[in-house]
Amino acid sequence: MGLPKVRFILGQGGSGRASTNFDNNSLMIAYYSATSANSAYANIGNKIYTSLQDAVADGVVADFVEATAATSAQVVATLGALNETIAITFTNWDGTTITLANYTKGAGDTTVTLQATSMVAAVNANTYVTGFSATVGTSGAYTLIAPKRLGIWPNTKSVVNTISTGGTSVITNNAFTGGTASPLAIFNYQISEFFRRQPNAPLYFAIKLDTSSDNAAAYNTKVTADVISVSNLFTGRARQGLVYNPFRTFATSTLDAIKTARTNLFNSYIPAVFGYVGGFTGSLSAQVNVRTLTDEGVDPIIGQSLSGYGLELSKTQQSVICSGGAYLGDLSRVAVSESIGEPIAENNVSDGTECETPGFYDGTTYDSATSTNDTLVDQLYDFGYTFLRKFKGGYNGTYWVGAPCAVNPASDYAFMEDVRTIDKAIRGVYLGIVQKLNSKNKVNPNGTLAVASIADYTSKASAPLDAMVRDEDLNDFIVEVSETEIVAQTSTVPITISLQQQPLGRYITITIGFKATL
Numbered sequence: 001m002g003l004p005k006v007r008f009i010l011g012q013g014g015s016g017r018a019s020t021n022f023d024n025n026s027l028m029i030a031y032y033s034a035t036s037a038n039s040a041y042a043n044i045g046n047k048i049y050t051s052l053q054d055a056v057a058d059g060v061v062a063d064f065v066e067a068t069a070a071t072s073a074q075v076v077a078t079l080g081a082l083n084e085t086i087a088i089t090f091t092n093w094d095g096t097t098i099t100l101a102n103y104t105k106g107a108g109d110t111t112v113t114l115q116a117t118s119m120v121a122a123v124n125a126n127t128y129v130t131g132f133s134a135t136v137g138t139s140g141a142y143t144l145i146a147p148k149r150l151g152i153w154p155n156t157k158s159v160v161n162t163i164s165t166g167g168t169s170v171i172t173n174n175a176f177t178g179g180t181a182s183p184l185a186i187f188n189y190q191i192s193e194f195f196r197r198q199p200n201a202p203l204y205f206a207i208k209l210d211t212s213s214d215n216a217a218a219y220n221t222k223v224t225a226d227v228i229s230v231s232n233l234f235t236g237r238a239r240q241g242l243v244y245n246p247f248r249t250f251a252t253s254t255l256d257a258i259k260t261a262r263t264n265l266f267n268s269y270i271p272a273v274f275g276y277v278g279g280f281t282g283s284l285s286a287q288v289n290v291r292t293l294t295d296e297g298v299d300p301i302i303g304q305s306l307s308g309y310g311l312e313l314s315k316t317q318q319s320v321i322c323s324g325g326a327y328l329g330d331l332s333r334v335a336v337s338e339s340i341g342e343p344i345a346e347n348n349v350s351d352g353t354e355c356e357t358p359g360f361y362d363g364t365t366y367d368s369a370t371s372t373n374d375t376l377v378d379q380l381y382d383f384g385y386t387f388l389r390k391f392k393g394g395y396n397g398t399y400w401v402g403a404p405c406a407v408n409p410a411s412d413y414a415f416m417e418d419v420r421t422i423d424k425a426i427r428g429v430y431l432g433i434v435q436k437l438n439s440k441n442k443v444n445p446n447g448t449l450a451v452a453s454i455a456d457y458t459s460k461a462s463a464p465l466d467a468m469v470r471d472e473d474l475n476d477f478i479v480e481v482s483e484t485e486i487v488a489q490t491s492t493v494p495i496t497i498s499l500q501q502q503p504l505g506r507y508i509t510i511t512i513g514f515k516a517t518l
Contacts, residue, residue, distance in 0.1 A: 006433055008426055010413070023424065024201035024332040027238035027272070028190065028325070029230055031210040031245035032183040038209075040066045041184075045207040046233060055191045055205065062188040064148035070155055070179025075172035076112040076119070076140035080105040084167030088123065089160045090132070090146075093153045093315035100132045100144070100159065101125070105169070112140030115169070144176070151181045151316040181317040183247070189313055190244060190325030196351065197329030204234040210248055219248060220257035227261035227274070236270030239336075239420070242328040243276045246320040250278030250300070252290055255406045259295035269430045271423040273297040273416055275331070275386070275403075277324040280361040284369065284376055290384040295406035296413035297423075301327050302380070303366075303387030303400075306359035320361045323349070323388065330400065336420035337473040339504055341402030348397035349388060355398045358388030366390055377401075382409070402506070417504070421473055425499060428464025433495070436460060441493070447486040449493070454481045457495060465499070475500040 030045075032038065044059040056062075080086070088100040101122035109115040113136070120142050123134040131147025146154040154176035161171050187207065194203055208226050210219060223243060231238060243258055258274050265271050280287070280302055290300055304310055304322045314321045326349055330340040340347060349355040359365040366389055369376050380387065384404045391399070403416035413419045436457060442450040449457075461479045468474040482494040 006430055006437065008430075010422070022237045023239055023336060024198065025204070025234075025237045025239055026194070026198070026201060026328050026332045027204040027206075027231060027234065027241035028194070028328060029206045029208060029226055029241065029243050030183070030187045030190070031208050031243075031247065033210045033212045033245075033247035035212055036209075038066060041207050041209075044184075045205050046230075047205060048234070049191065049203045049205055051199075052188075052192045052195050055188065058205075060184055060188050060191060060205070060207075062185045064151070064182040064185050066184055067148040067151060067182040068178055068180040069148045070146040070150065070152075070176040072144040072146075072154070072159065072176040073172075073174045074116075074142050074144060074159075076116045076142075076169065077172050078168060078170035079112050080109070080115060080163070080169035081167055082107060084169060085164040086119065086167070086169060086171075087160075087162040088119070088144075089162065090154070091157070091160075093150070093312065098130050098132070099126070100130055100134075105167075113138065116140045116142040146176055146179060148182065149316065150179065152179050152318075153316040155179045186246070186313055186317055186321065187244075189309060189321070190242075193310075193323065193325030193354070194329040194332075196354070197326050197349065198333040201332045203328075204230070204238050206230045206233075210245055216251050216253055220251075220253050223254060223257045224261045224264075227258060228264050231261075231265055231270065231272060232268075236265065236268065236272075238272050239423070240328060240331045240416075241272055241274045242324045243274055244324050246277055246279050246318050246322060248279050250280045252288060252293060252406070254278060255290060255293060255295045255298045255300060258298045259293075259406075262297050266423075266426075269427060271297070271426060273299070273331070273405075273419050273423070275299045275301050275324060275327050277301050277320075277322040279320050280322075284360055284362060284364060284380060287380065287383060287385065289382075290406035291382070291404070291409055293384075293406040294408075296411060297416070297419040298406050299386050299403050299416055300384065300406065301387070302361050302385045303327075303358060304361060305355040305357070305388075306363065306365050307357035308354035310354060311357070314363070319363070322361055323355065326355065327386065327400070327403075331403065331416065331420075335471065335473055336424045337417055337502060339402050339415065339417050340400045343391060343395070343397065343399045345397075347399055349400065350398035355388060358390060358398045360387060384409075415504075418501070421468075421501065422499070424473065425465060425468060425497070428468070429461050429497065432460040432463050433457070436493075441487055443487065447488055448483055449481065449485065449487060454483065457481045457493060461495060461497060465497070472502060475502045 049055045084105045086103045090098045103119045103122045117136045120134040120136045127133045133145045136142045158175045384406050441453040458479045465477045478498045480496045
């Protein structure tokens with residue numbers, strides 16, 4: 001039978017704070033995709049942050065330091081006429097026009113190279129405003145350099161050279177190429193959103209390489225190992241986590257991989273729940289039903305902010321950003337028994353800008369998805385996805401729909417609050433009962449446990465559950481210690497614990513009408 005141990009068996013079908021210090025402790029594992037490890041990330045992470053400033057000091061910055069700027073090769077092929085003007089403009093991600101320069105052909109610009117040199121100077125004179133810069137080459141060639149902040153947005157797009165009437169300049173205008181995203185800027189945003197929603201809790205952060213050549217199976221094996229190792233690195237104190245990798249195409253098998261890691265942590269008495277952001281693709285209506293899986297405590301997040309900085313990042317860095325940081329912050333902030341989908345003031349995810357326009361990974365706004373009816377969002381919710389919503393009828397704010405798990409909706413552990421509640425009970429009961437291992441027991445003449453022994457087990461198991469009742473994480477509970485077990489024969493003390501939740505009213509039905517008399 002192995003070493004003496006306390007073993008939990010999750011009860012099913014019965015639903016109809018020992019240590020409370022770590023309920024809000026959270027973990028974020030952020031992946032970047034590359035062929036090999038980026039040296040810029042070598043000393044980042046595996047640390048505890050208590051603020052966004054901690055993350056920035058550790059190197060998780062939003063200055064796009066590791067990105068490559070997009071460039072555009074330009075050539076003045078034909079010299080312009082005296083006093084002609086050239087307006088160089090570019091359409092930004094938000095539809096606004098950026099004026100890189102307004103160049104006027106001077107008498108001194110007597111060759112194509114001199115004209116190119118003056119045009120470059122005009123662009124660079126505005127760099128402090130636009131972020132664009134330029135360098136001059138030979139034979140009329142020059143290069144426009146987009147700000148790193150624009151990431152992948154300029155790729156395949158070109159500036160517009162508007163030449164005044166009568167001008168003779170001919171400019172070879174090539175599209176921008178080579179712009180890359182900044183994973184650090186994306187991670188900075190997610191951490192910022194975590195602390196915006198939960199400023200009073202520590203965040204355990206780790207950054208990991210997703211080797212781009214790995215197939216799904218190899219990646220999933222890595223995810224399982226990473227979740228276990230990082231959780232243990234922080235001594236199992238994280239109660240909820242986020243596995244964040246928008247660079248890897250989403251697969252339900254990754255939810256299974258996270259569940260495998262969760263099971264390992266569960267068996268080590270340090271269970272935690274996890275949200276997952278993957279590289280969701282395809283239409284919203286084509287997303288598969290993850291409620292067919294058996295991954296309680298794992299939740300795919302497909303909602304994202306389509307306003308504020310989140311929108312900018314989704315346009316310039318990576319289309320799939322998703323609001324994983326805000327999700328994790330809210331999960332950390334509410335009590336384990338509470339739903340993040342309760343539409344009360346403190347659960348309003350919008351700050352007036354960020355998350356004010358909720359939407360999805362593909363750029364569809366929530367309002368657009370519900371413009372005709374709620375069929376699509378109802379399906380996404382029923383299929384087990386978490387996203388942000390607006391209420392109709394003038395109710396202000398942006399709220400989560402809740403936090404469904406990738407498991408059958410009939411399960412006792414179908415939502416994150418169910419899993420977080422049972423996890424907390426398990427941790428508490430374990431700490432109370434473990435001290436009874438290998439201890440002597442008083443028994444009756446027939447070998448069954450005496451009243452005093454039963455009372456001792458009951459008391460130690462009940463103490464943390466009493467605290468959960470006081471905190472309103474439970475409605476009530478019953479601890480039953482076997483009165484028939486012959487412990488001398490089996491060396492086992494069977495204990496059955498029944499927990500009664502404070503059930504959530506997920507649907508409210510109101511019958512209303514007139515009556516002639518009341």
